[in-house]
Amino acid sequence: MSDELQIELIDVDKHYGAFHALKAVNLSIRKGQFVALVGPSGCGKSTLLRSLAGLETITAGTLKIAGEVMNAVPPRKRDVAMVFQSYALYPHMRVIDNLTYSMRLKRAPRSQSEAAAKEVAATTGLEKLLDRYPRELSGGQRQRVAMGRAIIRHPKAFLFDEPLSNLDAALRVHMRKEIRSLHDRLGATSVYVTHDQIEAMTMADHIVVMRDGVIEQQGAPLELYDRPSTRFVGGFIGSPAMNFVEAVVAEDRRTLVIEDLGSVPLPGGIMLGAGETVTAGLRPEHLEISAGDGPGLHAKVDFVEFTGAASFVITRGAPGLTVFNVGRTTLRPDEAVRLTIAAENVHLFDRETGRRLGA
Amino acid sequence: MTLEWRNRVLVVIALGLAALYLFPLYWMYVTSLKTGSDIFATPPDFLPRDAKWGNYGYVWTSRGMASYMWNSIVIASGTTALTALLGTGCAYVLARYRNGWIDVALFLVLMLQVLPASLMITPIFVGFSQVGLLDTPRLAVILALTAKTMPFFVVLVRATFMSVPAELEEAALVDGNSRIGAFFSIALPLARNGILVSAILIFMQAFGEYVYSKSIIQSPTLQPASVGLNSFMGPNTFEWNNIMAYAAIYVTPILAVFVLLQRRIVAGLTSGALK
Amino acid sequence: MKRIISGLWDGKGFDIALVVVALGFLMIFAGLPLIYNVVMSFQKVDIFSLGTFARPFAGFDNYRAIFADPIFVPVMKNTVIFIVASIVGQFIIGFSLALFFTLDFPGSGYLRGLFLVSWVMPGLVVGAIWNWIFAGDFGVLNFALRELGLIGGNIFWRSDTNFSLWAVIIANIWLGTSFNMILLSVGLASIPRDLYEAAELDGANALQRFWTITLPMMRATIGAIIALGLIFTLQQFDLFAAITSGGPANSSNVAQYWAWELSFREYDFARGATISVLMIVLVMIASVVYVRSTRYEVRG
Numbered sequence: 007m008s009d010e011l012q013i014e015l016i017d018v019d020k021h022y023g024a025f026h027a028l029k030a031v032n033l034s035i036r037k038g039q040f041v042a043l044v045g046p047s048g049c050g051k052s053t054l055l056r057s058l059a060g061l062e063t064i065t066a067g068t069l070k071i072a073g074e075v076m077n078a079v080p081p082r083k084r085d086v087a088m089v090f091q092s093y094a095l096y097p098h099m100r101v102i103d104n105l106t107y108s109m110r111l112k113r114a115p116r117s118q119s120e121a122a123a124k125e126v127a128a129t130t131g132l133e134k135l136l137d138r139y140p141r142e143l144s145g146g147q148r149q150r151v152a153m154g155r156a157i158i159r160h161p162k163a164f165l166f167d168e169p170l171s172n173l174d175a176a177l178r179v180h181m182r183k184e185i186r187s188l189h190d191r192l193g194a195t196s197v198y199v200t201h202d203q204i205e206a207m208t209m210a211d212h213i214v215v216m217r218d219g220v221i222e223q224q225g226a227p228l229e230l231y232d233r234p235s236t237r238f239v240g241g242f243i244g245s246p247a248m249n250f251v252e253a254v255v256a257e258d259r260r261t262l263v264i265e266d267l268g269s270v271p272l273p274g275g276i277m278l279g280a281g282e283t284v285t286a287g288l289r290p291e292h293l294e295i296s297a298g299d300g301p302g303l304h305a306k307v308d309f310v311e312f313t314g315a316a317s318f319v320i321t322r323g324a325p326g327l328t329v330f331n332v333g334r335t336t337l338r339p340d341e342a343v344r345l346t347i348a349a350e351n352v353h354l355f356d357r358e359t360g361r362r363l364g365a
Numbered sequence: 366m367t368l369e370w371r372n373r374v375l376v377v378i379a380l381g382l383a384a385l386y387l388f389p390l391y392w393m394y395v396t397s398l399k400t401g402s403d404i405f406a407t408p409p410d411f412l413p414r415d416a417k418w419g420n421y422g423y424v425w426t427s428r429g430m431a432s433y434m435w436n437s438i439v440i441a442s443g444t445t446a447l448t449a450l451l452g453t454g455c456a457y458v459l460a461r462y463r464n465g466w467i468d469v470a471l472f473l474v475l476m477l478q479v480l481p482a483s484l485m486i487t488p489i490f491v492g493f494s495q496v497g498l499l500d501t502p503r504l505a506v507i508l509a510l511t512a513k514t515m516p517f518f519v520v521l522v523r524a525t526f527m528s529v530p531a532e533l534e535e536a537a538l539v540d541g542n543s544r545i546g547a548f549f550s551i552a553l554p555l556a557r558n559g560i561l562v563s564a565i566l567i568f569m570q571a572f573g574e575y576v577y578s579k580s581i582i583q584s585p586t587l588q589p590a591s592v593g594l595n596s597f598m599g600p601n602t603f604e605w606n607n608i609m610a611y612a613a614i615y616v617t618p619i620l621a622v623f624v625l626l627q628r629r630i631v632a633g634l635t636s637g638a639l640k
Numbered sequence: 641m642k643r644i645i646s647g648l649w650d651g652k653g654f655d656i657a658l659v660v661v662a663l664g665f666l667m668i669f670a671g672l673p674l675i676y677n678v679v680m681s682f683q684k685v686d687i688f689s690l691g692t693f694a695r696p697f698a699g700f701d702n703y704r705a706i707f708a709d710p711i712f713v714p715v716m717k718n719t720v721i722f723i724v725a726s727i728v729g730q731f732i733i734g735f736s737l738a739l740f741f742t743l744d745f746p747g748s749g750y751l752r753g754l755f756l757v758s759w760v761m762p763g764l765v766v767g768a769i770w771n772w773i774f775a776g777d778f779g780v781l782n783f784a785l786r787e788l789g790l791i792g793g794n795i796f797w798r799s800d801t802n803f804s805l806w807a808v809i810i811a812n813i814w815l816g817t818s819f820n821m822i823l824l825s826v827g828l829a830s831i832p833r834d835l836y837e838a839a840e841l842d843g844a845n846a847l848q849r850f851w852t853i854t855l856p857m858m859r860a861t862i863g864a865i866i867a868l869g870l871i872f873t874l875q876q877f878d879l880f881a882a883i884t885s886g887g888p889a890n891s892s893n894v895a896q897y898w899a900w901e902l903s904f905r906e907y908d909f910a911r912g913a914t915i916s917v918l919m920i921v922l923v924m925i926a927s928v929v930y931v932r933s934t935r936y937e938v939r940g
Contacts, residue, residue: 094536454658484916512669573762
């Protein structure tokens with residue numbers, strides 16, 4: 007990874023009529039980086055990706071690829087490759103013709119394009135399928151063709167639009183690794199749109215969380231997990247999702263009182279007055295089931311879900327808390343539990359703005 | 366009743382219904398093979414005994430059908446070519462975009478589709494005579510007819526283009542193709558079958574057209590077969606075997622194409638008219 | 641210039657060009673005549689003023705003349721009978737056939753499609769065949785009806801003023817039934833199977849399933865088909881030309897044929913245009929109904 011910027015977005019806006027799809031988006035992507043754009047549907051991540059490809063024109067701001075302003079440049083002159091959610095394989099062309107389509111447009115000699123196709127087929131495991139039509143391929147094979155069609159271009163950037171969402175769970179996990187290792191081998195720059203935060207966490211060097219056309223937070227995966235800058239990011243990154251409860255700062259200013267449940271420690275270094283109300287975010291995996299009496303959250307078990315390796319305990323009340331518990335638990339519904347959490351694992355957010363409080 | 370027996374009974378009923386429905390067609394062929402006196406037999410003979418194939422040759426030459434059929438082909442080909450040329454692009458754009466303007470255009474197209482030819486011919490005739498188009502009457506018919514057939518063609522072909530994912534063209538754009546290039550190398554080949562079927566339907570429609578040709582073309586040497594058939598059927602005609610032979614010659618090519626491509630034509634027709 | 645070319649190559653220019661050319665053609669050859677039609681209906685048009693646009697203004701004279709014409713009322717009555725009887729006949733027979741073919745037996749798809757030949761044949765040919773079938777003394781229809789004992793003497797379908805309109809209606813029902821059937825079949829096929837299974841588990845018999853599921857689910861399709869039927873029926877001209885020529889004594893004359901006769905038999909283009917205007921308004925109302933009943937398709 008070098009320090010050279012491959013993609014640069016400066017104050018980019020996109021309007022569709024009255025709808026404001028992208029609002030003052032700033033984003034810099036370095037050469038060789040694998041960037042994931044995540045967010046709920048309609049957050050603008052796909053619009054952003056399509057703007058990079060040139061399939062949408064941005065309304066305001068500057069979009070640079072490899073240092074050149076690309077605002078009004080048509081897709082074919084941008085030298086980026088895209089893998090579509092539906093793969094968008096040309097159904098009337100064989101696999102080899104799908105792969106070499108871009109080279110034929112550039113009028114590359116046949117021998118050259120065929121050699122390139124063979125090479126790409128070797129890296130993507132398509133050697134035996136070159137003469138087939140897309141309809142004769144399985145979902146995973148089509149995915150590889152779509153990848154191969156991008157790889158053959160040696161583009162300035164790879165753009166992925168939820169490329170794994172049409173695959174079954176097992177294949178998805180496999181392709182995750184494969185795409186990432188291809189990225190590393192090719193030394194490529196990749197922008198990867200997904201709504202699946204696990205995909206983003208496992209594949210990306212840099213995650214951009216979007217919501218309503220705005221970048222909520224961007225950073226390294228664990229940075230987002232450890233220090234979500236808004237309540238939204240806290241809830242979006244991590245699975246199962248973070249628990250949120252209303253908490254009041256106690257008189258001693260060292261604990262937070264949570265109505266009907268008990269208390270959790272107040273993290274240090276936060277300037278809050280006694281009696282102030284905040285939103286506390288508690289990750290299920292940070293809540294511990296403790297024995298005996300003592301401080302903590304006291305609740306009754308509503309039900310328990312087992313996944314085999316772990317179990318989820320969900321407590322009664324509104325909201326019920328989810329606790330992630332490694333191994334198997336003997337807890338039964340209606341049993342009383344005491345939950346504790348370390349102070350550094352308590353995330354605090356402003357009740358109104360959702361912004362992170364403290365460090 | 367076993368499934369097999371149920372199917373057999375249903376097939377027999379269906380064949381009976383089809384035979385009843387298609388009887389007029391059968392009657393045309395049987396009559397066309399009878400002699401001038403056989404057709405007035407009572408009871409009528411329902412089988413083509415002693416087929417008079419000579420009726421066909423006789424009608425072809427005595428009625429000068431070569432010229433009529435040629436004119437029908439000229440008008441139908443011209444109309445189909447012009448309709449496809451203009452309509453395909455229009456249908457493509459109407460399929461690709463969704464906004465107020467497109468809705469207005471689509472509404473206009475649907476509206477023009479429904480205007481009856483026999484009501485539109487009056488202003489068309491007067492207007493054409495004023496701009497001198499009546500001097501080239503077959504061209505005039507082709508132009509008027511294209512305006513009539515294009516809306517239908519656009520509706521059918523639009524449905525075809527809508528089944529071609531826009532992502533395919535986007536992929537072609539990113540792969541380095543231009544907007545025009547993507548249309549010609551991706552959208553058009555993938556919509557080819559639908560366009561072809563729609564064009565065939567337009568050809569059939571134009572091949573049998575009557576009102577415009579009857580009103581615009583005065584010279585018998587330029588008239589199509591439909592007008593020729595009508596002038597063959599005088600009020601007191603008795604040559605029914607020859608008229609049916611004329612009709613059979615006229616309609617058989619259309620029927621042959623229809624029977625060959627039936628499945629595709631039915632599918633294409635239903636995808637556009639209703640959804 | 642360069643911008644225009646690059647827009648044509650890479651931008652919206654290409655799409656705009658495609659639409660503008662096609663819609664422009666339609667405007668010239670369908671839109672202008674439509675307007676010209678209205679203009680002529682307010683003008684005095686005869687053979688001498690045919691070549692000029694500056695004709696004397698006639699106000700509502702043409703409309704008054706049409707309404708005062710002694711055959712106006714019978715022609716309108718015939719038009720209504722022709723439309724209603726054709727649509728009802730095509731729909732009932734078409735729906736029955738469509739229901740029969742949903743029974744799904746070997747070859748049902750092919751046989752059903754075969755019915756459509758009646759719709760692809762030239763109207764003139766259909767008219768000629770029925771003309772012969774309807775023949776008075778030697779027509780096969782009279783023979784069949786006599787053999788079935790339905791009639792004592794021959795009916796002179798084309799020359800009897802009581803039957804001439806019905807002759808055209810029968811031919812038109814034959815011509816349009818198959819199209820109705822195909823569209824209704826598509827509508828029937830789009831009703832999910834499991835709805836019927838659920839209704840059957842709920843205890844509905846075949847007739848109840850038809851009334852409570854088939855008909856309500858088909859409402860949009862039926863609306864569209866009736867509107868389409870109205871549109872197609874008003875377009876029907878060839879059968880009149882081939883079977884009765886509107887006669888005898890205008891007993892089978894309808895508005896769309898009368899309009900043509902006025903223009904091209906009597907060369908009274910102004911009155912021909914006037915009827916056209918009246919009928920086109922009617923057609924447009926029908927097509928609004930049609931467009932609205934297919935609005936799901938139109939709006940996507």
